[in-house]
Amino acid sequence: MHLQGKPKDLQIKRPKENRHPIKGFGIVEEEEARTTVQMISEQNNLPCTTREIQVKKTCKGRQGTTAILALNKEGHQVLNNRPHLYIGWSRCRGFDHFFLPRCTKCAEHGHNAIDCEAPIRDANCVQRGHKRDECRKDPHCHSCDLDGREQRKDHEMMSRDCPVYRDNTERNVRGSPLALSKMTSITEAYYVTQKWN
Structure with a gap:
């Protein structure tokens, strides 16, 4: 196999572990969604370290604040088998979050x-x-x-x-x-x- 470019220009990147997003609705206070990932892990008895959970995004909506969490596979399976998710003082509905990009420029799916x-x-x-x-x-x-x-x-x-x-x-x-x-x-x-x- 022949590589293009000079060896000093090449970079090796290790792929990140796949994280599975979960969306939680109806969080009472926006600040609760930004609580430590350690609290989220403990309250929901997740088999995740604090490095394996991320609060990716929070936004206010009609039903309270929505938080999108990224978890490892084991944490995702635990939450997927439960009807509710606990974040701070809130007990909220949680479900898988999938983003399928849709382009508003060329009117096609698959990209932004x-x-x-x-x-x-x-x-x-x-x-x-x-x-x-x-x-x-x-x-x-x-x-x-x-x-x-x-x-x-x-x-x-x-x-x-x-x-x-x-x-x-x-x-x-x-x-x-x-x-x-x-x-x-x-x-x-x-x-x-x-x-x-």
Whole structure:
């Protein structure tokens, strides 16, 4: 095998251990979500060290604060078998958190607008040259077109009712690899499968 570049330019990176995200809803105080990971581990009897748990993100919503935690496989299995998660003084609902990227620039699944180099395509009507907030046409799903689906396409690409989005979400929730389709490159599918399995 022939390597490109000078040896001093090459870097070896050790892959991080896969962490499984859990979303917790209904936390009473936002500060509770930022409590120490040691408290989260102790309150929920998790088989994790403090280095194996991360509070990835917190945000306020209608039902209180939402926290997204990243856990090792063992901690994920423990929480997955329980109806509730304890964070500080809050007992909240917890469930798997899966993020399937959807691009608002080119109206396709599998990547974000920040990483997209394609021309602008309206996520509502699929036409090029204008953005969603300027659109006055009926919705039409570009993802369903790319996937070759003949049934219902009368929704915009960002809809949670999109059959392509729902199928990919179900595959990830069941733990099977994300299906390779016309809209997902091998690199993106590998990233998603490695990240969530």
